Amino acid sequence: MNQPFARGEMVGVLCGGPSAEREISLRSGQAVFEALRAAGRPVKLVPLSERAGEAKGLIQAAGIGVAFIALHGPFGEDGTVQALLETLGIPYTGSSVEASRYAMDKIFSRRRWAAAHLPIPQWRLAEGINAESRAQGMRFPLVIKPVGQGSSFGISFVDTPQQFAEGIRRAAEYGDRVILEEFLSGVELTVGILEGRALPVIQVVPKRRYYDTVAKYEPGMCSYLVPAPLSDAAARTAQTLALAAHEALGCGAFSRVDMIWTAERGPVLLEINTIPGMTASSLLPKAAAEAGIDFQTLCLKMLDSATARLSAAGSAGGGGDLNG
Known part of the structure; x- marks a missing residue:
């Protein structure tokens, strides 16, 4: 090696x-x-x-x-x-061409995870002039996301139907395809994958209501607990789920899997990142450091x-x- x-x-x-x-x-x-x-x-x-x-x-x-x-x-x-x-x-x-494409596409990744019987939020594809009708039957707040974007760019957290059109417009700035997703309340977790092994779990603690681009990138707007204050059994559950999500998409030697631990359903998958941030203070390096990897x-x-x-x-x- x-x-x-x-x-x-x-x-x-x-x-x-x-x-x-x-x-x-x-x-x-x-x-x-x-x-x-x-x-x-x-x-x-x-x-x-x-x-x-x-x-x-x-x-x-x-x-x-x-x-x-x-x-x-x-x-x-x-x-x-x-x-x-x-x-x-x-x-x-x-990751390979195919795995990279599939992991970046929120529609494909969710379909693949569902086929593998992994927990995901309720979601729908919203397209064209009838996008608003796709929210019928879904409870607010909703999360509106561009299908092929990362780092929370283009994401809106919509509390009322009156905010829906603006959320769709914002997401559409980053691509034609947009998904609606139920908002889940719980503990935000992220798990790094390295060489077929799940790294220690990190808890994300935003100082805002939502973990958005402001919380991610503005100093002082988010803190991280490394390792996450979970029981050994809960940590293993999160790690097992992250590794299963990684493998279901055929990802390569490394990734970072984001999830939320809900009171009702336990851990639910949110995103996978095949090229995580790589500054010394980024989340994958933090998890690796906790595992003794500088x-x-x-x-x-x-x-x-x-x-x-x-x-x-x-x-x-x-x-x-x-x-x-």
Whole structure:
């Protein structure tokens, strides 16, 4: 584990990109770059522009042999950059094209989890001029979400029918497809997955009514309990559910699974993030640290998911699916 690359491939840390999470990605990329450089790996930072069409040229110009993907949101997490890297023959960290696409799509992920008999909120797809009618029979408050967005961008918490149209409009700014989801009250939890193992559970404690972008990114608006103050049995239940959610979507070596522990149903899945935030203060690194894995070691372990593809491709004579 964590052996030097054969042929000394240059690692490119891909960050930035065109999504609404660009600034978060730049911070993740810088932190990963510094950790890999401190570990003695040949590495360069590859910031991608806000124009997706320029990515191929920028990656080719960087002359990298392996990509550490630190891109958040659409383009980085939805299988797009993974597919581009496959066309360039560059192994990359994280989940495959297919798993990335499915995990980012809230419709597919919920359908797959339901098929695997995993607990999810009640939800409906809302489209077109009849979107408001889709809320009939659902109780307020509701959560309105864009289907393919992360970090709570475009999410609205709607308390009354009068707020519905504005919530739909806001979500539609991030894509045509929007889902309505029941609002669940309970304890917010997140569980990191690393190399087939669930990391210690973290409790998220927002200082606002809802865990939205303000709570996530404005200083002092949220605190985190590491590990979460759960019984051993409850922690194991949350970890087992997170690992099942990860595996149901065919995700790769790492992810972060968000859930809420309700009084009525126990833990209920909310989201999965295949490229979690990677600053030293982000949630996956916090969970890893609680498990005795420092930030540099975490980055090296994540890099192993790309080197495994490199080894697989080499043993197959350089052909085949790099995500096998």
